[in-house]
Amino acid sequence: MHSPELLKGTLQTILLKVLKDHGRMYGYEITQRVKELSHGHLLLTEGALYPALHKLEADGLLQTETVMTGKRVRKYYSLTNEGKSLVKERVSEFIEFIRTMGKVLQVQLN
């Protein structure tokens, strides 16, 4: 696992991008997808995930749809139009930050 300190500030970007790439997803599904994509290196904790999803929804970037599967509740999240346009911004902001860090730390990142 990675130092959780580094994750700070990147969670929103992860959630938005994963939802952009995959479409409609529910919370638990997101944790599994991120775990898979990162080969087990990035494990989202529920205490971070759910508040983050709620905030993105409150900010109008995500919309929800609650679905019953048998007796179990699933809350599906998907990007709003506002969310869709923000993803690109956030991702390129992150890439730009990485490039800058590469210069400051004088390391090759590829």
Next chain:
Amino acid sequence: MHSPELLKGTLQTILLKVLKDHGRMYGYEITQRVKELSHGHLLLTEGALYPALHKLEADGLLQTETVMTGKRVRKYYSLTNEGKSLVKERVSEFIEFIRTMGKVLQVQLN
């Protein structure tokens, strides 16, 4: 300027690596060096810088030497042996994190 959220957790790594590459430096000098290396994209605030330096010193990673230049005080920081061995760890940890983020966000970082 970058979203300051992204900086969280990376400040210690920056300070250690810049001190490793440059040798003995004082606080203000570090801010100028980082500004220069990042082409003005990364501006360290004093409220973040000085507490971070003090913490690294308290943790035994940095040692200090106070020098008077005329009537002005300069506090020089340099890596201790413990600090030197930690730099490599921190930098490779950061690189590993970036690689993982690249996979999760499905972006090319070079």
Next chain:
DNA sequence: TTATATACCTAATTCACTTATGTATTAATC
């Protein structure tokens, strides 16, 4: 002489996270 740059510092506040806990259903194992 007045603003800007240099040079240090800390205290109050913010906020995204961790840790801990709670509830409940479904599937696997013993």
Next chain:
DNA sequence: GATTAATACATAAGTGAATTAGGTATATAA
């Protein structure tokens, strides 16, 4: 058939690294 693990949601208390906002003082440029 009972217990554990996986699925699925949620919140509350605490942490800690940052921001914001202040303070002091010297040196230089306008």
